[in-house]
Amino acid sequence: MSNFEAEVLVVGSGAGGAMAAYELTKAGRKVLLLEAGRDYDPKAETPMFKRNGEAPLMGAGNSDKDFGFYDATVDGGWQVPDEPYTSAENSEFLWWRARMLGGRTNHWGRYSLRFSEHDFKGKSRDGLGADWPFEYNDLAPWYDKTEALVGVCGTNTGLDDMPPSSEGVLQPPPLPRIPELLVAAAAKKFGIPTAPMHRAVLTRPLDNRAACFYATPCGHGCSIGAAFQTTTSLIPMAKATGNLQVLTDAMVKSVDVDDKGNVTGVSYIDKKTATEHKLTAKVVILAASACESARLLLNSKSAKHPTGLANSSGQVGKNLMDSTGTGLGAMVPALQGRPIYNEDGHTANHLFIPWWGHQAQAKKELKFPRGYHFELGGRFSEPGANIDTSLQGYGKELKQQVKNKYGAYVYFALRGEMVPNEHCYMDIDPSVKDKWGIPVPRFHWKWSEHELNQVAHGLQTAKAILTEMGATVGDLPKAEDAILKGGQIIHEVGTTRMGASPKDSVTNQWGQTWDCPNLFVMDAGVFASNPHKNCTLTIMTLAMRNSAWLAEQLAVGSLMAAVTPLIAEGAV
Amino acid sequence: MTKNTKLNSEDPGYQYQSGMTRRDSLKLLAALAASTMLPLLAGCEKPAGSAAPVVPAAAAKTGEHWPDLQLTPVGGKGYGKDPNLILPPKSPWPLTMTAAQLTLLAIVADILIPRDGQVPAASQVNVPAVVDEWISAPYERQQQDRPVILSALAWLDDEASMRYQAVFAKLTPAQRLTIIDDIAYHNEQTPQQFKRIASAFSHLRGLVVAAFFATPEGTKDIGYVGNVPIAGDYPGPTPEAYAHLSKVLAELGLSEFAYKA
Numbered sequence: 128m129s130n131f132e133a134e135v136l137v138v139g140s141g142a143g144g145a146m147a148a149y150e151l152t153k154a155g156r157k158v159l160l161l162e163a164g165r166d167y168d169p170k171a172e173t174p175m176f177k178r179n180g181e182a183p184l185m186g187a188g189n190s191d192k193d194f195g196f197y198d199a200t201v202d203g204g205w206q207v208p209d210e211p212y213t214s215a216e217n218s219e220f221l222w223w224r225a226r227m228l229g230g231r232t233n234h235w236g237r238y239s240l241r242f243s244e245h246d247f248k249g250k251s252r253d254g255l256g257a258d259w260p261f262e263y264n265d266l267a268p269w270y271d272k273t274e275a276l277v278g279v280c281g282t283n284t285g286l287d288d289m290p291p292s293s294e295g296v297l298q299p300p301p302l303p304r305i306p307e308l309l310v311a312a313a314a315k316k317f318g319i320p321t322a323p324m325h326r327a328v329l330t331r332p333l334d335n336r337a338a339c340f341y342a343t344p345c346g347h348g349c350s351i352g353a354a355f356q357t358t359t360s361l362i363p364m365a366k367a368t369g370n371l372q373v374l375t376d377a378m379v380k381s382v383d384v385d386d387k388g389n390v391t392g393v394s395y396i397d398k399k400t401a402t403e404h405k406l407t408a409k410v411v412i413l414a415a416s417a418c419e420s421a422r423l424l425l426n427s428k429s430a431k432h433p434t435g436l437a438n439s440s441g442q443v444g445k446n447l448m449d450s451t452g453t454g455l456g457a458m459v460p461a462l463q464g465r466p467i468y469n470e471d472g473h474t475a476n477h478l479f480i481p482w483w484g485h486q487a488q489a490k491k492e493l494k495f496p497r498g499y500h501f502e503l504g505g506r507f508s509e510p511g512a513n514i515d516t517s518l519q520g521y522g523k524e525l526k527q528q529v530k531n532k533y534g535a536y537v538y539f540a541l542r543g544e545m546v547p548n549e550h551c552y553m554d555i556d557p558s559v560k561d562k563w564g565i566p567v568p569r570f571h572w573k574w575s576e577h578e579l580n581q582v583a584h585g586l587q588t589a590k591a592i593l594t595e596m597g598a599t600v601g602d603l604p605k606a607e608d609a610i611l612k613g614g615q616i617i618h619e620v621g622t623t624r625m626g627a628s629p630k631d632s633v634t635n636q637w638g639q640t641w642d643c644p645n646l647f648v649m650d651a652g653v654f655a656s657n658p659h660k661n662c663t664l665t666i667m668t669l670a671m672r673n674s675a676w677l678a679e680q681l682a683v684g685s686l687m688a689a690v691t692p693l694i695a696e697g698a699v
Numbered sequence: 700m701t702k703n704t705k706l707n708s709e710d711p712g713y714q715y716q717s718g719m720t721r722r723d724s725l726k727l728l729a730a731l732a733a734s735t736m737l738p739l740l741a742g743c744e745k746p747a748g749s750a751a752p753v754v755p756a757a758a759a760k761t762g763e764h765w766p767d768l769q770l771t772p773v774g775g776k777g778y779g780k781d782p783n784l785i786l787p788p789k790s791p792w793p794l795t796m797t798a799a800q801l802t803l804l805a806i807v808a809d810i811l812i813p814r815d816g817q818v819p820a821a822s823q824v825n826v827p828a829v830v831d832e833w834i835s836a837p838y839e840r841q842q843q844d845r846p847v848i849l850s851a852l853a854w855l856d857d858e859a860s861m862r863y864q865a866v867f868a869k870l871t872p873a874q875r876l877t878i879i880d881d882i883a884y885h886n887e888q889t890p891q892q893f894k895r896i897a898s899a900f901s902h903l904r905g906l907v908v909a910a911f912f913a914t915p916e917g918t919k920d921i922g923y924v925g926n927v928p929i930a931g932d933y934p935g936p937t938p939e940a941y942a943h944l945s946k947v948l949a950e951l952g953l954s955e956f957a958y959k960a
Contacts, residue, residue, distance in 0.1 A: 165781075171785075172784065172785065173784070174784040174785055176926060177784070177785075177787075178913075178915070178918070178926070179913050180829075180913035180914050180915065180917075180918070181787060182787050183778060183787060183788060183791050183832065183836070184832065184833060184836055184838075184841070185829065185833075185909060185910065185913045186913075187840075189777065189836070189838035189839070189840065189841075190777070190838060190839065191777045191778055191779055191780050191782070191838075192778075192780070192782070196778075196782070196784070196787065197784055201780070201781050202780045202781050203780065204780065207780075208780065282960075299932070301932070301933040301935070302932075302933060302934075302935030302936070303935070303958065303960075304935070304936065305936050305940050305941075305943070305944050307958075308936075308944055308957070308958050309944065309947065309948070309953075311956075311957075311958035312948055312951075312953040312954075312956040312957050312958060313951075313953060313956070315956035315958070316953060316956045321958060323960075330932065330933075339933075340928035340929050340930070341925075341928070341929040341933045342925065342926045342927055342928050342929070343926060347784070461947040461950065461951060462947070465940065465943050465944075465947075466937060466939040466940045466942075466943050467922040467923075467924065468924065468936055468937040468939075468940050469924045469925045469927070469929070469934075470925065471925035471926060472933050473933070478958070507922070507923060507924075507925065508923075508925075509918065509923055509925060509926055510909070510912035510913050510917065510918050510921055510923060511909070511913055512909055512913070513909055514902070514905040514906055514908075514909050515905050515908065515909075516901045516902050516904075516905045517901070518901070518904055518905060518908060519883065519884050519885065519886070520883050520884060521810050521811045521879060521883050521904070522810065522811070522812075522813055523815070525811060525812070525904070525908070526812065526815065526920075529908060529912065529921065530921060530922070533921055533922065595951070595953070596951065597951055
């Protein structure tokens, strides 16, 4: 790195960090990207076409590989060795991390739904949470650019929960499968729409990435680049500019400031040698994930920033949100013994149920303020470690039961918007440090009635649709038992939220921290709310837009001119 | 595949041999030898069927019994958080089942999934070895399953001894089925003395069935035709599949609500 003078340090190589690196290097800026995990080469390491039976335990998940043996996550999951986190008393929160180049983009679900004006202005509508500091129309062109670059398949449906992409941006979606078509008909009887899911999976070739060949679950990673991950797209593209350097096994510990409180760079631990190093640059961008970036800020205390960096509002770590999650499934007799064909498709939802209740909520007919969607499961999937203890008998009769059930189970997974509340936040555990001596996050969590009522509504709706499909569904669980734990949907956002005022937000609409003009946040920490539609597309879109804005400021010199005077004023 | 070309699992004197490489077999033999000398490592101190089964006093009338296995936790570590996904570890932790347990398991597995025309029986596609790997794994779920599976196997020997004065493997196929018929249906009609074993047997059956269908032969048998590359667009359902859906929609009164793109 001796000849490489980085102007911008980017912390994290996932959705936000890699997009920032791509946009800035394309604009001619020298970027050093730091990743806490190891280097990762999806071309060489992705287990394409591998069968469950070839893996230990038929591929089943466990504490080493929570989502199954072949899941792409490296050195991560609900626990990272030697890097703990804690939960406050009576709180339970799960925090998924990956320690690898590309972060969680290597295994994510690739669901890529746009937020809408409705989503951005929840508070104006119902008084809860916070509005975002821009209009949908400000973001729409950036959604177009991001979708075109990332490659998203889907259609413009005209539904109010699904804002349209510009002509020619979306790639064609795959045809629906039989169980999805049965759900669609049953749902429609209730006036509930279904629509092609939008997924960051290529159905047409793009750049040097191949189109999907409809095999191998995307969660294993995708060596052909069809399923989007930064390691097959943004990172190599940024490297090709000659303006990017990547440093792996570099665990950033703090953001450093000078005596005046100006951000000067970062300190990191080289995990291979367990030694601490400092880097300096004009600009620091945090994109380490919402909770990791908030942790960094809270751990970066100094005389000028006694409650943590960029925390004059006191909002760093607050407003922690996840998506709500629950599910309901049933055996559908009408699907038993149906004709078999290849239902892998792009290995996730072809159809889903978007939120249909905006009007009912406007009329106050529902007991919860924010919406949800259903992801639909059930197909002829590859056999694996699915241990069915309800089978009976033996011999021919047993095999026939298994074959009858095959592809006949349908599952509704609810993903909903939660409202931020004062009980959901993270701070720094006063006594626990990780292996590197870095104090760890402590999570506080409590669902409110908004989420419980929403989950109850979702369970009743799923039951009604399943019943219409001819399935027998038993008594529903109570919402407080059915709702998944905080963090479990892995959509944690909000801990460095953006807003219109430095009083109640951490960054402005550009992800620029109010307190430090040369410090940015470009992960989901900046989300002002957490719409039900999966956060990654919007993380990438904001990172692209805000990096383009940052590049403009650097080009005209306005950003650095702002640094010293602003802080100097504050110092008076 | 299996090296048992002469004997099948219905024959008295059958012994299960997993279809591992010779190198793996030697390792296993060494492990088994070590486990004989060091019963604590083997995890199961009571060889199946060798001692009188425990019959709770209250249950004496009903004939209910349950083996009193003294299981110690398995040793070994997991495969870690960064295993090689391209060349998965073949035997990531020490296997713990004895030769006698594996043979008994093979016999039971073949009763559950016998040879079916050209489709092999469970023991012929290594199902017992997969179950052994499962219950020997140092993870929470597998360690919960371990006593259930080993108790079910020991129960079979105990029951065989009580009925026929021989371990299960020494019974004739007809004798074996008299026992299996009593425990293979777990429902409200299951007699009290068989409720616990029927539940454990359901678990064993679920594991055997999963292990069988996860093999290439089992995957073919169930009809899974995916995980092969497709050129061009995803073709979607076949005409037969669409025709079946139309029939289903009509029967459910949903035809008028059929999805339109």
